Amino acid sequence: MGYLDAQEGDAERTAFRRAEKRYKFYKHSSTSARSIKHRESVPPTDLSDVIDFRKIRHLGFSTESGIKMDDKNFQWPVFTMEQHPGFYFIPEALGIEEQMHWIKESLTTFPQPPNRTNHTAVYGPIFDLWNRAQKDLSETTSDNTPDNESNKNSADGKSYIDANGAISGEQQHSTSIPLSVLLRKLRWATLGLQFDWSKRAYDLSLPYNKMPQKLCDLASKLAEPAMPDSEFHAEAAIVNYFGQDDMLGGHLDDMEKDWSKPIVSISFGCKAIFLLGGPTREHKPTAMFLRSGDVVLMAGPARGCFHGVPRIFVDPKQADLPDFSTCDPSCKTFIDYINRSRINLNIRQVF
Ligand SMILES: O=C(O)CCC(=O)C(=O)O
Ligand SMILES: [Fe+2]
Known part of the structure; x- marks a missing residue:
């Protein structure tokens, strides 16, 4: 994916890059003397500024200024932030069974041709x-397969x-x-109208399958807070697959025609940090946790804001995974995958 990693050397230049550097995962896996020295020089990430909407929802109040909750007009409590108009956060929008359904689809059906993937x-x-x-x-018996096979x-x-x-x-x-x-090494798959990462544009000449109706229905229901007076028509989606070392560098999603239509973004699996910045990388981004079942909508002015995912927490103590053990036994391999990964499904109306 074109925007997956922030360019080295640019790391400190903008407020967005500084935030990415602050939250990204630093590897300490080697036991070499050099690495031990390095470990001592990397303090644990300070997460005190990361907004936790799930916690705010459960507490029923927020000490952060500018955060509002609407729990009357929609099916779910919906959070907005004064400093980020057009951005909506719906914590715990999807239940466990529904999450498992989309995790399965993301791994089995969604990467199937004619859908394209990074491979x-x-x-x-x-x-x-x-x-x-x-x-x-x-x-x-074991898959200790090194990258170089x-x-x-x-x-x-x-x-x-x-x-x-x-x-x-x-x-x-x-x-x-x-x-x-x-x-x-699966990093992304595209559904519906196919997106060409090299041109950063939808390529309408590529063969495609229509978006699954069940996903279209879910997306239009979830999109309601951002567009209560008209209907969202899902035409394309990007599935991102993340492991521990993966990040999604700051970027804009500006290839869709009508920015009043939100991007509907659903998270599955391990907890992540999401950065929402402003129209340039010079704007200091707001950091927030994204957990399995959470939904984010970006519409209107928020469509023109840089955003990215600098960190995935795959450590079981920090991953905050739902208890998928209640799912039926056929889910075992999917649970094994998602316990160490994150999947993001973001759905778009292109025209
Ligand atoms: O993974 C996420 O939460 C964000 C994904 C995203 O921004 C994108 O695919 O454009
Ligand atoms: Fe995006």
Whole structure:
């Protein structure tokens, strides 16, 4: 994705980049002397300025100025912020079963061709990535697969894909990689009208499937606070998949025609920090937590505001995951995935 990572060297230049640097995850995994020294020099992230709408909802009041809650007009309590007109936060909008339904869809149906993913440009269309990768994962006793797979032996029971997109039961070329690794490296998928990241534009010449009706219905219900007098028509969506080290750099979503229509953004899985800035990166962004089931709407002036996700909390003590153990046993592999990941589904009306 074009805007995934903030450029190195630019890190301190703007208020937005300074906030990204403040909240991003610093790796301490190595035990080398250099890394231990580094660990000592990186203090834990100060989260005291991060707005927690879920906590505010449960407390029933906010000490932050400019935050308002409307719990009368809509199906859910909806928060707005005086300094960010057009921005709406709906904590806990989706229940556990509904979240699990969309997590499953995001991993099985949504990456299916003709929908494009970050792997399409390299390998061409890949069908059934989730099921094939799960088969590999269940057949290998452990998946300690390093990122560089080139010197792995072929007869290990895994499915491999080569640079031409050919899938085979053994490693045909040194550059072939297992589908389980490709699943781990899945970063985005596009639904409905297909978005071309290289041109940062919708490419109407690409084949596409209509958005699933159930998702359109959900999006128009969720969009109501931002457009109570007209209806939202979902035409496209982007699914973002995040692991611990992933971030979404500050960006604008400005390729849709009518900015009065909100972007409807739903979070699943591990807790994240969302930064909402202003029309330039010079504006100091507001930081807030996003948890599984939370929904954000960006409409009108908020459509022209830089935003991004500098941090995902995959540590079980900080991830604040819902208790998915109540879901039926067929959910096990999805729970294993989401316990270490975050998925964001953001839905757009293009015209
Ligand atoms: O992951 C998120 O919460 C935000 C996603 C986003 O801003 C985007 O895909 O444009
Ligand atoms: Fe965005």
